[in-house]
Amino acid sequence: MSEAHSEPHPLTLPEDDLFGPDNLPYGVFTTEDDQDLRRIGVRYGGYVLDAGAVADAAGSPHAGLLQRPNLNPLMAAGRPVWQAVRAELRSWLTDPAHADVLTHNLIRIEDVTLHLPFEVADYVDFYASEHHASNVGRMFRPDGEPLTPNWKHLPIGYHGRAGTVVVSGTPVVRPRGQRRAPGETSPVFGPTRRLDIEAEVGFVVGTPSRLGEPVPQSALREHVFGVCLLNDWSARDIQAWEYVPLGPFLGKSFATSVSAWITPLDALDAARTEPPGRSHPLLDYLDDSAAAEPCGLDLRLSVALNGHTVAEPPFSAMYWTAAQQLAHLTVGGASLRTGDLFASGTVSGPEPHQRGCLLELTWSGRDPLGLPGGERTFLADGDEVVITAWAPGPGGSRIGLGEVSGRVHPAR
Template sequence: MSEQTPLDLPEGDPFGPHNLPYGVFTPAGSAERRVGVRLGAAVLDAGAAAAALGSPYVSLLARPSLGPLLAAGRTAWRDVRRALTAWVTVPAHREVLEPLFFPLSAVTLHLPFEVADYVDFYSSEHHARHLGKIFRPDGEPLTPNWKHLPIGYHGRAGTVVVSGTDVVRPRGQRKAPSDPAPVFGPSARLDIETEVAFVVGVPSALGTPVPLSAFRDHVFGLCLLNDWSARDIQGWENVPLGPFLGKSFATSLSAWVTPLEALDAARVRPPERSHDLLPYLDDTAGDAADEPAGYDLRLSVEVNGHPVAEPPFSTMYWTAAQQLAHMTVGGASLRTGDLYASGTVSGPERHQYGSLIELTWNGRDPLDLPGGRRTFLEDGDEVVLTGWAPGPDGTRVGLGEVRGRIAPAIVPAV
């Protein structure tokens, strides 16, 4: 009986040939970054495989970043994916490929592409309503514009970090309503935001909006994201211009980018619209009506190894296609490596809430965890986001993980 290799996957593995997410890694003892494709619990050196098999895609895969592949466009994305699928499923390639696999436990994973710009949206109606009820208990939960456009803000691309990077507790000004003046110090209300991010490949021209129908021509894939939030710092600085220090200290991104083609079986229609939309956002008419733009992604949140939530992405009111259309309708151009996130994913039930501010109702109802009660995150706490999506023929498409541990705030020496 021959020895098992990474090509001998157990049935039902969520990282089988139907998935093949992309990442960037360095093997142990090497400083050379390489594009890799995950198969089971191993990563294939995609550039080395392309060279060994005489593939024309060496120029896209034998790189230290996904940038060249992202910029190559939809036809190249499809052709490279087909080639990779053939390489890992055709028995004739086994002898060549087997030495080019590395166990995930023996590699270092990196941010898979250079983040050009980062935008964070606010697209879960359930999340928006929950926060509205918390902060405006006697008012309308949704702001007047919420059902008419995807609300978002520009974040800091330079503080997007790969999964596994420690998150240093931020410092800043904070002021409770009863405090006479603001104080400065470490955030006391550090939170998570369970999100899904979309990765732009093909750029667009300045002044030229990207319509709903062009979403898949520009967006390469998606990955899980945790947009950590210092609720106390954010609450004090939020008015009138929105998040700044409360959101700029770290955004954790999965090391694996799942191509949109791997998620065709997970496409679903978004929730029914309650308001008529302006033409550039209307996904019920024209070409946009023929392609469901929502995704059935099943997310999970753990704090210190204990499950606390399972937010359903299928409930998101605004889709990634609408977010892209709105992001560019004013004339903003896209760049390769642009990253835009969904905003916190939350469902209608408490076990589906994607942030601690919802799960504890702003600290009123602490979570009982094996290591002690929690309202917000304490130093040493570790949060892990995972997810999967329905795949072809009853399979599951694994979405990797986003892991981050809270490190104490850095206090400058006096």
């Protein structure tokens, strides 16, 4: 007679689970029986906790914030509220007194549909990896210096298109645009032939700031609600033709995918690390030599193309930190708004297998990747890209950052 195996209790997680009580990322979900009701959820193991329902049952003063259709009201409430809500969630999930209420409000993750968890206000993409910037410089300026003269003095960035930030799993339609082939004098119009990815980390702003008042590096925790994975899809041939003199436009504006889970910044305390050594003196507002805590993050990314791992970029190698990016973003007087998203730029390390885009991995198409389904230089229709990541957590644990995925659909 075979021995019956009971289903493990949803509140009992293995010690190595990436989504335990030290993580608790936020998302927004619907269920099959109520597809119009968007609810805030918290990832716990293989389940989603209906945070608003539990908060209401527990008589939490924050129940109203957790019963909204997106995270923006919670993010706008400020850090003291974020900390209080996080403490409540941890208490509910670890205190046996709440077990019955929790069990009735835990939903298997495969039984929910995840949505873009916050309304994006503005989107800024930086260029913070020295290894990525140097590789691109060597490809495009082989006879010159790899880095531009300003690169070691400020975090270079550009304003993207907030309306095309989409949640993980959203199809990515191959964009059309102008491109000019090498040696040709005139451009042609059509689908991009050099569709690429950029493995990045995004930072989501909660607390706004006033117009005209710069935000110092030391205020990062007061303004940044959490972290997500991000893929800034890029049409390299369209970008190459349009970006001089003003920078990326149509080559970047068709889709930016973000993970469905926003990891609270406080969940990444054990992942804080010193950034790389600075080779140039920095102006006061960017100088982090006397920072109260290290502002680098030890995040381990992995990039898979059609199920095959092609890169493992280390975020700890990023030259410019999120705190410096925030300070530079606002130093001219620009205000922060709840829902602002700023991204790190392509995450690349010093080794070939640590490069976070196909442009680098194939050296602009010169060295195709050998994959089980055939060689790739840039993306083909039907290709699926999945970026995952984890970070060190308390006591040797690991914090999962979920995933950001997208499949390429043909041009329309």
